[in-house]
Amino acid sequence: MAAAAASPSTATVWAFAAATCVKLLLVPTYRSTDFDVHRYWLALTHALPARQWYVDASSEWTLDYPPFFAYFSRLLSLAAPLVDASLVSLPVPAAPHSSPYLLYLRLTVAFSDLLLLASVLLLAVDARRRQRPFLALVLVLWSPALLAVDHVHFQYNGFLMGLLLLSLHFLEQGKDLAGGVAFAALLCSKHLFLVAAPVYFVYLFRHYCCGRGVVRGLGRLVLMGAGVVAIFAMAFAPFMYYGQMQQLFSRLFPFGRGLFHAYWAPNFWVFYIILDKILAYVLRRLGFNIEIPEASFTRGLVGDSSPFAVLPKVTPITTFLLVILAMTPCLVKAFSNPQPKHIIRWVSYACSCGFMFGWHVHEKASLHFTIPLALIAMDSLDDVRHYFLLSIVSCYSLFPLLFENQEYPIKVLLLLTYSTLMWVGFSSHLSANSAREEKKANASGIIVKQKFTGWISLWYLSGVFAIELWSQVFHNYVFGDRLPFLPLMMVSVYCGVGMMYSWMWQLLWIVRHT
Secondary structure, three states, X not given: OXXXXXXXXXXXXXXXXXXXXXXXXXXXXXXXXXXXHHHHHHHHHHHOOHHHOOOOOOOOOOOOOOHHHHHHHHHHHOOHHHHOHHHHOOOOXXXXXXXXXXXXXXXXXXXXXXXXXXXXXXXXXOOOOOOOOHHHHHHHHOOHHHHHHHHHHHOOHHHHHHHHHHHHHHHHOOOHHHHHHHHHHHHOOOHHHHHHHHHHHHHHHHHHHOOOOHHHHHHHHXXXXXXXXXXXXXXXXXXXXXXXXXXXXXXXXXXXHOOEOOOOOOOHHHHHHHHHHHHHHHHHHOOOOOOOOOOOHXXXXXXXXXXXXXXXXXXXXXXXXXXXXXXXXXXXXHHHOOOHHHHHHHHHHHHHHHHHHOOOEOHHHHHHHHHHHHHOOOOOHHHHHHHHHHHHHHHHHOHHHOOOHHHHHHHHHHHHHHHHHHHHHHHHHHHHHHHHHHHHHOOOOOHHHOOOOOHHHHHHHHXXXXXXXXXXXXXXXXXXXXXXXXXXXXXXXXXXHHHHHHHHHHHHHHHHHO
């Protein structure tokens, strides 16, 4: 840790190198259908001209990310023929993947994580703040959820989070124009970050454009608008020229997929479903003729958008309004007092609102706020306590993604290692701070006795162990092959409690302190 304090950049690079070694060890592990999706997009963007990318329907894995990600796939495909020509040929071979084939795709994910490293290095030392603790940077680079989702399940979230953190770095530094342009590039890479757009708009309008005179403010507004429009033009202009904008947006926003993803994200709608099922059961017991919809949520499949028995139908516009309503206190704060030191917290909260109340939320979207919050996890004792609980719950909620037996020790070891790192690192950090405060105050006792975990948190986290024990051991013993979706439901509901707590904690912190 002394070396880390003396040279944060060097220590951060070494931490990233260690994480990369772990990623290489994960190459042979399970890969989800997302592997087939990205493998197909690699071939699609290489073998076909751009005008066919969003109209091609020769595969079930149609391109449904914005154009910058398609260009990114095209870039990754350039060296692919040197490894295996079938990587970029259509139709994509259905034969088992060769080792070079698999290794190349895995390495593209690890390579794209260099953007995350660059952003973390920039965030390591902030000219407007004290130097960030080395542990906060390690918490980002060694995120077990990111390792599991990207390097086992298979996605490119490290690259996308690197873009988000780069944008936040610019905003912290007061480089608002660069921050806005970087965020526009992020939106053109993955549109799910749109949930943070209201915070960006309000903050940039107030901090960059207002309070500088009418002429200068108007000039800055035009400059920011021109920068953002230029980025969107680079992404979408070719497809506008091809007359494919309607087709493209139908791919990006497939509202017919339903309120839930195949596996329930642990958010507000979990409790809505459970309440609906409880009400249906009670009313049927009371003699009411309550019909259970055929497309039941408990099948864990993408189906009907609102198969509720009692409660009102949930529509996309309902979820949109709830997200904006939940975000309103943050928007008010960003408008009334737009300070760069709060931007990470505000953006993280906006992503939390999207996760808790959004439409068809993927459980993996918890990365959008847990990773930025790691950067401010050591700003206060309350932040330490909050992040310790949130990071464990968020990672555990992703366990069902890696459902094969051979990956079970891996996901458990990743979470236990990260939890131990936090326990030791936070304890050491708080001990050092307490010793300094005690020396200043010349008080008796040590403040470190104010531990970063209370009894309620410990009891809740012990419940995670109980849920996992039931899922792995007792469920099959009690029910056999019956109720196969019950363990998943238990994980979603229990983790949903922790996620709701995190969302409310962030909301109260923003209202009281920003």
